[in-house]
Amino acid sequence: MIPVRATFAKRRRAKYISHLDLMRCMQRAFRRAEVPIWFTEGFNPHAYLMFPLALSLGYESDCECMDFRLDGPMSMQTAMERLNAVLPPDLQLVKVAEPVRKHTDIAFADYSICLDCTEGTSADVLRSAWDDFIGQNTILMEKRTKRGTATVDLKQQAQILMTQTLEDGLWLKLRMPAGTSVNVNPGLLIDAFRAYLEQNAPHVQYGMMRAARLAILCADGSDFV
């Protein structure tokens, strides 16, 4: 039995697949591809598939991760080719390898967020509103967790890696805590920004948000996969 860590891309049409739907989609892809995946034992055996870090609906990514075990005479490379042949073009494996790090090693994830300008708000106005927002001493937000809601200070949690004014919007790169113990969605920071604008600068608006995950990282800053 060979443990495999697959990296896959989720783009365009595939970014609207929810995490639950993605798991079902992958299970079926293994059947279609006739890749000998290991089944759990017990009363109701099912294909063992593990996604260490879920991706929010609407986010694109080239660095999603999925673990499984090969339970038959097939190389990882062949398994990847066979899976890609039955997966939609917007959902494709890009790499397979033996897992090195443990799931619990995941500590951060990097994101790219683009906020589009709307009519009436120029990129410069949006940028300066953002600078004011992020310059606050604390940015408190309610976060839903499995055990109810908790207040987090996003100022402490979010690292701003880059802020760039575009012709028609604002481009951010963020590093957020990720993993099994603490996980903060960058969408929460954007929600906080929207709430801040409503409170302090109602004339400033932004349109669509384009979001992508750029990397899944360990505590030492190295790539998880």
Place this chain on the structure above:
Amino acid sequence: MLFERIEPLLLNVQKPARYIGGEPGSIMKDKKDVRVRFAFCFPDRYDVGMSHLGMKILYSVINHRPEYWCERVFAPDVDFEAVMRAHNIPLYALESLEPIKDFDFIGFTLQYELCYTNILNMLDLAGVPLLQKDRGEDIAPIVCAGGSCACNPEPIADFFDLFFLGEGEEVDLEVMDLYDKMKAAGATRSEFLREAAKIEGVYVPSLYDVSYHEDGTIAALTPKGDAPQTVRKRIISDFDKVDVPEEFVVPFAEIVHDRAVTEVLRGCIRGCRFCQAGFLYRPFREKAPEIICEQAKTLCQRTGYEELSLCSLSTSDHSRIEEMMDGLLTFTERDHINLSLPSLRVDNFSTALMNRIRRVRSSGLTFAPEAGSQRLRDVINKNVTEEELMRTCKIAFAAGQATVKLYFMMGLPTETDEDIIAIIDLAQRVVDMWFGMEDRPKGKSVQISASVATFVPKPFTPFQFHPQDTVEMIAHKQKLLEETVKGHKRIRVSWHSPETSILEAVLARGDRRLGSVILDAWKKGCLFDAWSEHFRFDLWQQAMADNGLTMEFYANRARSYDEILPWDHLDYYVDKAFFIKENEKAIAAQTTPHCRMQCTACGVTKVTGKPCFPVQKEEKV
């Protein structure tokens, strides 16, 4: 492609995966190689429409032709519809994400009368004129429909260029071939429609005039030009050889029936007098077990589904069912595939097979006696006896089940209060049997759910002449049920409000005058009428009144045998004379044996030219 315009909007709606396509199994083609584009529209939400086998079959059949491209279209839910209208997004197809207005065919499947307003809404969202007469002489788009409700398309005749009657696998392609040829030659819409009407199974409503008597009944239906006086439905030439989908579009989002489905037989031998499907889909044809197994296996492999279901009106009427089940179980057990078996009578199975099925999955037991008393079951020709019900329940109880769901109807012809009370009596006898069983499952308690639907008389059944019960009659019977069930702790009864069934009855047996009613109801805001949270009976009543019509005329009126019915010019192989004979027998509470026991001379063999069942030697003894 509308992708760039749709994308910013999708994250603000529920379950966006329904609106963006890209699923495994969806067919992409290069527009340059495609000559005819077909938008297959299901007039309900994605999760309902994606469960429909007919769409998967025709999607596959059309897309097998490289020069034709069939794409899927569903009714957007109300939240996305509002977004589409606010941002001027026209109704688009899920594969190309291109507006269906520019397609060659816009084809709807008609599964249920209460989806008619959704059709108008989808045409409106697409930007296509709703009325056929307003579409002009450009050949495209041809707005067409098929499916079971096409057997009486008169209420929606104003909106369609043509209807497909019967099975679509072959006639759809013939019509597309004709279109392909005539479009290239520069033909107009009416030229094309006149030619299409010559193909068997194609009904072009604009080629007929209907006149009415003063009492509202039909005086005459007159074909224009050389349109045929009657239009006969199509059936496929060879059920074993017909093209079946080797793969499905496998959705990301969960849908109602999310599994592989293999069709095992078409038609029904039973002849239940209330059942439209039992007459519409004649003759009875079954697939050979080896073909069923091969097709099911391929489908499971190509879709990756972990569940397989069999589709038919009555799977247990397959003459080689044990062989078929054996073959299916052989690969489903090996590949960890759940086999689910709807419409299956378990009482004639061997214990060995029962045990294997149970090991695969134990889903709840359902049984449809349809009527509480034996007399009324004889009237409707539902040839199940109480003994069979008891035997089936006993097998299921012995196997560890404790809940049984029973389906009944109320408002059946000749029904009395005694028949209603008999529903509860019958359910109680199942309860009594449970308590009489020594080997009943320990630690469980028996629960009988009796679901009682309001009967809707349908075209092409012996009951097409009957009035539907009035609201008052149904209310009385529901109250009687409620009182009777008191004190029966193990029995739960459920029913729906009758308004939906009344509208269904009106639309099912309606004529062309209902076209303006449907249009007005939609304009007043009626949509998703099949969904109780959207259903607005009051608006429908207004729309009827505005057009000088009454629901009673269509729902609660008895038709005489010599009345011209709105669907009399459509030929579904079964003779009107047969329906009259069956109705007479119903009133006398006489049963008719099923087709395998004895040919009922319904009219089918006159068209097919051969008996439905070869007479076998051992049966002659």
